[in-house]
Amino acid sequence: MSEKIAQLPLIEYEDADPLTKKIYDDAEKRFQMVLNIFKVTGHAPEMAEKMWNIFFEILSEGDPETGVDWYTKELLILKSTKMGECLYCVTQHEVVAERLGVTPEKQFDIVGQLYKDSPHYDEKEVAILDLCSHICLDPEQIPAEVWQKVKEYYNDGQIVEIVATVGAYIQVSKFGDAMGVQLEDAFTGHEPRLFTKEPPKSKAAAGHLEHFISRTG
Amino acid sequence: MTAVALVENPTNEDVRNAYKLAEKHFGHVPNLVKALGSNPAMCKTLTEFVVLFLDEGKVSWKFKELVILKTLRSIKSFFSYSAHEALAIELGNSVSKVGSVANSLWQLNPEYTDGERAVFELVDQVALDANAVGDEIWDKLRAHWSSAQLVELDALITTFILIGRLGDTLGIPEPVVFKRSVA
16 A cells, blocks of 8 residues: 655645635635645646646536537546546546536446446447547547547537547646645545446556545545 | 648637737647637637747756657657657757657766756656656656746646647647747
8 A cells, every 4th residue: 555645845825926826716716625736736836827727617618619518528537537547536526527417327337448338328428438548548549430420429629628628637637646646635535436446557556546545444 | 631620710719819829939820729729718728838838937948848759759649749859959959869869868868967867757657657656756856856847847748748649639730830930
């Protein structure tokens, strides 16, 4: 069992510069708390402001004409962060997705290829989860049939939002995991779903999961 | 074919502003920005974010270009690789230093400092399994870089994993990133 170690100090509100305080205020309005991953970016406020703007856009209802609804984006976030074995993101988004109506049963079936035959997923969702899986593994290998299905259901603006959401969550997962950003105490007691269904293959990720479960007692 | 059409003449204000920013920064509107043009929110926020890295920051742009090349190689992305090679050289890196990104010789090339080598180790490990970036790498990183620089470097690496994935997935050719002189 290996505890995740925060590799850089977190910048708390009282020590933050004015721009970082503004970012924290915005984050708190959105998430009811300032997540640890925001606090690590307090070291680089200008960069943090632009980076978090992307996530504030993703974590909202997209434009009905050119975007994708938040519920659908949560499916992409769960799938991409599970494939990236990011305990921090998966745990948080299991909670967010449930709040938005993604039932635990539906969440369990996002693992591996279960979604393809699951009664909880429709064809539109299967199409973009297939795309998401290939983006995570190797974009060069996306089969033409996957593109064909995606294009059947989504316009260009929506495809941009789908691909950007997957890419952004690959980015933020790796960003936080590399820094050893720890899950906030508020998530203690949450029973991991996706990693219970399919444990992490990475030894390091498995160690972090074991430690998180032990924290829960 | 590209997965989405490139938007040449946007009518949406956010997209037009993103193009203006790109034009000013890059000397033209890169194809990736045009590919994002059909989604105003993503076009605006991603363009504003990425231009920050392609400039002087808490870490020199000259070294950041080497980190970008190393990152693209580590995830086997060809997106904009040769354009960033040209940029790295224009910003003052030697051909030998740029060439060492492609093989393991950055570990031996005396033009690389220990701090730079530590960043390349971070790139390799983040690309492979970010969960497994251990204390050994962080001890080396902290010995050479400030916390602000390390946040910028981690963000740079992971952002170019995002950019590589985006460019490859959407099938965007980007032979030239900058059409203005950066030297």
